[in-house]
Amino acid sequence: MENVDVDEHHAEYAGLLWVDRCRPTTFEACVVHKELNERLRRLSESPAHLPHLLFYGPAGSGKRTRVRLLLRELYGIAVDHSHVEHRLVRVGDPPRSLEYTTVSSAYHIELNPSDVGYSDRLLVQAVIKEIAGSRPLLSSAEQDAMVEGGTSTETASKRLPYKVVVLHDVDRLTREAQQALRRTMEKYAQTCRLVLIADSATRVLEPLRSRCLGIRVRAPSETELRTVLRQVWQRMVHSAESPPEALLDHAIRASDGNLRSALLSLEASYWTSKAGRKGSALPEPDWRSICDEIADQIRKEQTPPSLLRVRALYYDLLTHCIPVDIILSMVLRRLLERVPVALGQQLCFWAAEYEYRACMGSKAILHLEAFAAKCMALIRMAQTAG
Amino acid sequence: MARGDDHATQPWVEKYRPRRLDDVTQQHETIRALKQLLYGSGGSSLTEKVASLPHLLFYGPPGTGKTTTALALCRELFQNITNRETLQNRVLELNASDERGIRVVREKIKRFAQSSIEESVDAQVPGFKIVILDEADAITADAQTALRRTIEVHSRTTRFVLICNYLSRVIPPLASRCAKFRFKALEDGAVIARLEHIARTEGMGPLPPEASRLLAKAAAGDLRRAVNLLQSCADWARSADGSQRVLEPEMVSEAACMVPASVVERFYDICVSRNEPVTACFEVLRGGYPVDELLRQTLELLLLDSGTPPAQVQMNDLQRSAIALHMACAEKYLCDGATEAVQLLAFVANCRSVLQASS
Ligand SMILES: Nc1ncnc2c1ncn2[C@@H]1O[C@H](COP(=O)(O)OP(=O)(O)OP(=O)(O)O)[C@@H](O)[C@H]1O
Numbered sequence: 001m002e003n004v005d006v007d008e009h010h011a012e013y014a015g016l017l018w019v020d021r022c023r024p025t026t027f028e029a030c031v032v033h034k035e036l037n038e039r040l041r042r043l044s045e046s047p048a049h050l051p052h053l054l055f056y057g058p059a060g061s062g063k064r065t066r067v068r069l070l071l072r073e074l075y076g077i078a079v080d081h082s083h084v085e086h087r088l089v090r091v092g093d094p095p096r097s098l099e100y101t102t103v104s105s106a107y108h109i110e111l112n113p114s115d116v117g118y119s120d121r122l123l124v125q126a127v128i129k130e131i132a133g134s135r136p137l138l139s140s141a142e143q144d145a146m147v148e149g150g151t152s153t154e155t156a157s158k159r160l161p162y163k164v165v166v167l168h169d170v171d172r173l174t175r176e177a178q179q180a181l182r183r184t185m186e187k188y189a190q191t192c193r194l195v196l197i198a199d200s201a202t203r204v205l206e207p208l209r210s211r212c213l214g215i216r217v218r219a220p221s222e223t224e225l226r227t228v229l230r231q232v233w234q235r236m237v238h239s240a241e242s243p244p245e246a247l248l249d250h251a252i253r254a255s256d257g258n259l260r261s262a263l264l265s266l267e268a269s270y271w272t273s274k275a276g277r278k279g280s281a282l283p284e285p286d287w288r289s290i291c292d293e294i295a296d297q298i299r300k301e302q303t304p305p306s307l308l309r310v311r312a313l314y315y316d317l318l319t320h321c322i323p324v325d326i327i328l329s330m331v332l333r334r335l336l337e338r339v340p341v342a343l344g345q346q347l348c349f350w351a352a353e354y355e356y357r358a359c360m361g362s363k364a365i366l367h368l369e370a371f372a373a374k375c376m377a378l379i380r381m382a383q384t385a386g
Numbered sequence: 387m388a389r390g391d392d393h394a395t396q397p398w399v400e401k402y403r404p405r406r407l408d409d410v411t412q413q414h415e416t417i418r419a420l421k422q423l424l425y426g427s428g429g430s431s432l433t434e435k436v437a438s439l440p441h442l443l444f445y446g447p448p449g450t451g452k453t454t455t456a457l458a459l460c461r462e463l464f465q466n467i468t469n470r471e472t473l474q475n476r477v478l479e480l481n482a483s484d485e486r487g488i489r490v491v492r493e494k495i496k497r498f499a500q501s502s503i504e505e506s507v508d509a510q511v512p513g514f515k516i517v518i519l520d521e522a523d524a525i526t527a528d529a530q531t532a533l534r535r536t537i538e539v540h541s542r543t544t545r546f547v548l549i550c551n552y553l554s555r556v557i558p559p560l561a562s563r564c565a566k567f568r569f570k571a572l573e574d575g576a577v578i579a580r581l582e583h584i585a586r587t588e589g590m591g592p593l594p595p596e597a598s599r600l601l602a603k604a605a606a607g608d609l610r611r612a613v614n615l616l617q618s619c620a621d622w623a624r625s626a627d628g629s630q631r632v633l634e635p636e637m638v639s640e641a642a643c644m645v646p647a648s649v650v651e652r653f654y655d656i657c658v659s660r661n662e663p664v665t666a667c668f669e670v671l672r673g674g675y676p677v678d679e680l681l682r683q684t685l686e687l688l689l690l691d692s693g694t695p696p697a698q699v700q701m702n703d704l705q706r707s708a709i710a711l712h713m714a715c716a717e718k719y720l721c722d723g724a725t726e727a728v729q730l731l732a733f734v735a736n737c738r739s740v741l742q743a744s745s
């Protein structure tokens with residue numbers, strides 16, 4: 001998780017990526033989602049009765065950035081003085097140790113309860129309920145803000161009687177954990193507002209969606225992507241120069257509407273070209289290209305040894321904590337690009353089936369493998385028929 | 387529980403949570419039956435018969451007033467307790483945010499049920515306590531089985547109020563011990579009336595009919611959602627100088643994040659046409675609309691569509707029902723946590739195979 005300061009020349013910046021360094025710090029500076037930004041700004045103008053919020057939309061569409069900007073509108077610059085903490089609690093019956101990470105300022109706290117896997121319910125019941133039920137420590141926090149933030153009135157924090165609890169990846173919480181949030185959100189509305197962030201609203205339980213004001217963050221359009229990439233380039237590389245169109249096109253095509261990966265890819269291309277073709281360290285093959293490889297393998301060779309190779313690649317992804325649904329969607333997508341339409345339809349049908357089984361079951365690799373085997377069988381059948 | 391002066395810093399949904407049974411919107415039969423149990427055929431003092439209050443089970447979709455009614459009921463039951471006792475002595479609320487393993491629940495209930503209450507000869511103070519088991523869907527079947535016994539053991543001194551969204555999630559032996567009350571999704575008229583009341587109280591001025599109709603539609607019977615939406619629209623419509631502008635219907639559909647008709651039509655088109663589907667599907671997904679909502683609205687289009695769909699496809703009733711079945715399947719998978727992208731692609735593929743099979 002990032003902890004970004006506004007100061008340009010801060011030493012902290014040394015190792016940071018462009019995406020983090022160029023994160024906008026005010027709604028005005030944000031070129032993507034103009035209309036949404038305006039709405040959020042309005043919402044923050046009457047903060048006393050802010051409802052709970054649910055930000056949802058595709059990965060990399062800018063949900064975190066919007067939440068960050070909203071917090072800043074609510075509390076002023078003091079929310080940026082946040083620190084990362086690793087905590088350990090013992091909860092449950094029989095007691096279990098849970099380790100989790102928080103990012104917090106005097107006014108807000110961010111955590112990702114799905115970090116603790118199947119015990120997320122316990123975390124929600126014990127930790128989040130406690131955070132939600134306690135009042136914010138206004139006076140001391142304000143003192144802090146005064147000391148650290150200098151004298152300008154800008155930095156003085158605003159007085160709000162509640163704190164904000166930001167929960168990431170809510171769609172990856174178990175149902176029990178989501179259920180556990182329900183009454184907490186109502187009972188402690190006085191002292192705490194929840195901001196939930198999810199890639200997919202569908203996976204957030206209906207009663208939770210009912211408790212929040214939904215805020216859809218769509219993926220940025222191609223024009224918006226282009227504008228942001230240009231801006232970042234001008235800020236990081238050369239202020240009077242536009243990036244080569246080829247680089248832009250490449251970054252946008254590879255990103256699939258994900259602003260974060262578009263920026264990462266632009267930066268990678270820049271450093272590669274700067275280092276010259278020879279001797280430049282190629283970026284690590286990311287999970288996407290491994291999915292690519294899996295799809296290729298399935299399409300090229302439908303034999304048991306081929307399946308073994310696919311298995312090795314799957315394991316590679318799983319050990320890097322890529323969620324099973326993301327793997328399966330990506331492999332499916334790559335396969336669809338390479339097979340005839342009629343066959344593709346069958347693949348889709350079975351993908352849905354195996355993906356469902358994977359999410360009901362607990363051993364992801366079995367279902368991923370079964371899917372690969374099924375694809376191979378279908379491809380082989382189509383070949384012998386045609 | 388909230389005091390009056392705290393209202394300023396609460397979201398509207400909490401601020402406008404009814405505190406008395408009479409203020410609960412629409413659930414007439416339920417409210418009438420409950421009041422009958424409390425007050426008999428009339429008057430405002432509790433009847434003698436209140437001593438034989440049964441266990442209660444409230445069920446219904448989110449945001450229809452179940453928790454509200456349970457809390458209001460307790461408040462009215464114990465309105466006359468002497469000030470040496472508090473409501474906390476009499477009412478225990480256990481919800482999904484509490485640890486509800488079998489052992490813990492049994493212990494908690496036991497401790498609560500055994501704590502003494504003021505013996506009173508006065509019929510105006512019922513001689514029992516109430517345990518509210520809210521969000522009972524989340525209690526495992528095992529724990530529910532164990533609860534059966536707990537309820538029996540303590541039923542002389544304690545009444546239980548179970549609350550859940552789906553009746554089917556409560557095991558029958560438990561459900562059969564309770565008087566059941568269904569909370570219906572609110573009708574548009576009732577939603578609008580409540581919203582108008584809130585708007586008046588908040589000084590928003592009268593709601594334009596078109597806007598309130600849209601609000602009710604977007605809420606789909608969930609009053610909490612409606613109130614949340616109204617609040618966000620109010621913020622949206624407030625000008626910089628604090629005066630209120632008129633609520634435009636566009637603001638409502640924007641705030642409600644409804645899937646716009648154009649997107650639904652576009653998706654329908656993808657389902658029934660023969661063009662390359664994958665890119666188009668991902669285009670739809672990039673919009674970030676909740677896919678279950680999208681499917682629901684597409685179904686409406688499918689059922690309405692009487693042979694002249696946008697993409698010049700003739701569909702017979704058999705095909706129509708086959709597609710509806712696929713939709714039900716996708717919806718079920720999504721409810722269970724499956725992935726939007728895969729399910730959407732599969733649904734499109736299934737639609738197409740249905741249409742191609744007979745042509
Ligand atoms: N029938 C109703 N009359 C008035 N207000 C209502 C009604 N139903 C819901 N509300 C509003 O919605 C809010 C939530 O209602 P409540 O907590 O009773 O829902 P619920 O039925 O318990 O939902 P869930 O199943 O999600 O727990 C209330 O605070 C109130 O503002």
Ligand SMILES: [Mg+2]
Pocket residue numbers: 452453454520521
């Ligand atoms: Mg409730």
